[in-house]
Amino acid sequence: MSTGPAALASVSRTASSLISGEAKEGNPVRNSTGIWSYGLRALVFNLAVVLGLAVSGAGAQAQPKTVLALGDSLTHGYGLDEPEIFPVRLQQALAGAGVEARVVNAGVSGDTSAGGLARLDWALGDPAAAPDLVIVELGANDALRGLDPASTEANLDRILAVLKERGIPALLAGMKAPPNLGADYVARFDALYPRLAEKHGVPFYPFFLDGVAAQPALNQADGMHPNGAGVAIIVERITPLVVRALQ
Numbered sequence: 525m526s527t528g529p530a531a532l533a534s535v536s537r538t539a540s541s542l543i544s545g546e547a548k549e550g551n552p553v554r555n556s557t558g559i560w561s562y563g564l565r566a567l568v569f570n571l572a573v574v575l576g577l578a579v580s581g582a583g584a585q586a587q588p589k590t591v592l593a594l595g596d597s598l599t600h601g602y603g604l605d606e607p608e609i610f611p612v613r614l615q616q617a618l619a620g621a622g623v624e625a626r627v628v629n630a631g632v633s634g635d636t637s638a639g640g641l642a643r644l645d646w647a648l649g650d651p652a653a654a655p656d657l658v659i660v661e662l663g664a665n666d667a668l669r670g671l672d673p674a675s676t677e678a679n680l681d682r683i684l685a686v687l688k689e690r691g692i693p694a695l696l697a698g699m700k701a702p703p704n705l706g707a708d709y710v711a712r713f714d715a716l717y718p719r720l721a722e723k724h725g726v727p728f729y730p731f732f733l734d735g736v737a738a739q740p741a742l743n744q745a746d747g748m749h750p751n752g753a754g755v756a757i758i759v760e761r762i763t764p765l766v767v768r769a770l771q
Contacts, residue, residue: 599631
C-alpha cells in the first residue's frame with residue numbers, strides 16, 4: 525500500500541465522497557442504514573489517520589550524517605587492514621552511540637598541513653553535498669620534518685577558515701611534537717592547536733594519539749603508527765566529542 529502524500533489525498537477525497545453521498549448511483553452510503561454509514565465513516569477515518577501517521581513518520585526519519593576525516597597516515601590507516609582503520613572504527617562507534625553516519629576516509633599517508641590544504645577542495649567535493657563535519661587531523665608530518673610551526677599554523681588556519689566560510693562544521697585534532705626536536709620547537713608547535721581552536725570556535729581534541737603514543741603494545745613496529753588496539757583507544761576517546769559536534 526502506498527503511504528505517500530498522494531495516497532493520503534486519495535483517501536481524503538474518497539472519505540468526502542462516501543460520507544457526503546456524492547458517489548455514483550448505487551453508492552451503499554446513499555441507501556444505507558445509519559449504522560452502516562457510521563461504520564464506514566469510522567473505517568475511512570481510521571485509514572486516513574494510519575496513512576497520515578505513516579507519512580509523518582517517514583518524513584521525520586533523520587538522514588545519515590557525513591563525516592569527512594581529513595588527515596595523514598593516522599587517518600588513512602597506514603599498515604592496517606580495512607576493518608581496523610580510524611574511519612571504519614569511528615563509523616561503527618557512532619552507530620553504537622545511536623548516530624547514523626558515514627565516515628569518509630580523506631587521509632593521505634605522508635601528508636603535511638600544506639598537502640591537506642592543497643587538496644581541501646577536492647576532498648570536500650560537490651558543494652551541494654557538503655559533509656556535516658570535517659575532522660582535521662594534520663601536522664604530525666610537519667613536526668617529523670621539523671617544518672616551521674608558523675607555516676603549519678597558517679595552513680591549518682586557512683583550512684578552518686575555508687570550512688567556516690562554507691558553513692561546514694569542523695573538529696580540530698591536535699598533535700604534539702617529538703621531544704627530541706627541542707623544548708623551543710615543542711612549545712611553539714604544541715601551542716598552535718589550542719590557539720586555532722579558540723580562534724575559530726571549533727571543538728578541540730587536544731592530542732589525537734592520547735593514550736596511545738609511546739605505548740609499544742598499542743603501536744606498530746615503527747613506534748609511530750597505532751596498531752588495531754591503538755586505533756580502538758583513539759576512537760573510544762574521541763567519539764563522544766564527535767557525537768556532540770554532530771548534534
